[in-house]
Amino acid sequence: MATIKSVKRWFWWHKWTSLICTAFLLLLCLTGLPLIFHEEIEAMSETKKEIAHTENAKPVPLDAMLAAAVQHFPGKVAKLVVWDDEHPGLVNVTVGDSPSSPYQTDKYVVINSYSGKIEETPKPDEGFMYVMLHLHVDLFAGIPGKFLMAFMGILFIIAIISGVMLYGPIMKKFDFGMIRTEKSKRIKWLDMHNMLGVVTLTWATVVGLTGVINALADVMLYAWQQGQLTEMTAPYKNAKPLSGNLSSLDEAVNIVQQKVPTMQPYFVAYPGTMYSSKHHYAVFVKGTTPLTKRLLKPALIDAKTGALTDMRDMPFFVNAYFISQPLHFGDYGGMPLKIIWAIFDIATIVVLGSGLYLWFARSKSSREQLARMEATYTLTVTA
Structure with missing residues (x-):
């Protein structure tokens, strides 16, 4: 029974x-x-991107690329800088009305890192794959x-x-x-x-x-913001708001690369964005192997002085998300x-x-x- x-x-x-x-x-x-x-x-629907440059060519300074992106959209401010893995030599810049403005109002610029030329201003909120992604997510x-x-x-x-x-x-x-x-x-x-x-x-x-x-990525991001990011920025809790010119973004990235030479930069979040604090550049670096390139490590750079203030491995639940995302679509x-x-x-x-x-x-x-x-x-x- x-x-x-x-x-x-x-x-x-x-x-x-x-x-x-x-x-x-x-x-x-x-x-x-x-x-x-x-x-x-x-790849079938987009124009093939050829990043032509001489053998010993050096990338244009990030500060110059950021200035070009902001100049292209007057009144906007820089929010994110992302290195394009699928198209080496291209850098994607996100600008918005303010550091904390909703992503729906953001604009995007793709810049040739060797010439500093703006290649395109993509509109990610259209097309077949955009519809498929949002229906799925x-x-x-x-x-x-x-x-x-x-x-x-x-x-x-x-x-x-x-x-x-x-x-x-x-x-x-x-x-x-x-x-x-x-x-x-x-x-x-x-x-x-x-x-x-x-x-x-x-x-x-x-x-x-x-x-x-x-599907719970937003919950994990919030938990990281309220947990680890709050701990990393605790000394700046009562600091005065940033004013005047910020320190060099190139120097911030170089400091982090010197600290972890075996890792490479993936993206940088400007002060005031959801991935950083109101006083820091957040430089996210990753490994180079099929697994470690999915795991990000944040480093905080004081946006006024240019000093490295903290660098930590992500919590286990965030790493679980980083690993599960490509596995979900068989992207390994x-x-x-x-x-x-x-x-x-x-x-x-x-x-x-x-x-x-x-x-x-x-x-x-x-x-x-x-x-x-x-x-x-x-x-x-x-x-």
């Missing part, structure tokens, strides 16, 4: 968690498929949309666990992967659903967990891993679709059975 109760309990969890999250998961799988190949798709609903997707990811993980608990006892009686072709159409789809669910089990669990972590092993991710993505779409079919088929069968029972009861009473 205890076993029957346990099976019923797992069936209830599997049924309702699956039903609640299936529509969202289908959307995530469908939008995730092009996102796996986002680099290849974007937040349904164009901002932070509430991200929280909703995180909740759906948690339900998905519960559905996976409950599905395993249901499928395990079945496999004690039948061969793994069996599909009973001699049975009804619904039974064949049930076997297919179970078999593909087990085959994609590990992948679905990894993608589900990393998806939840990615080049094209072979992307193809594997795409195959599992398609298989998961079949699992989700078959799950919906089985639910509707079961409901229809139950209604028909109920109708037959009512008809039989009516005939018996009137006889």
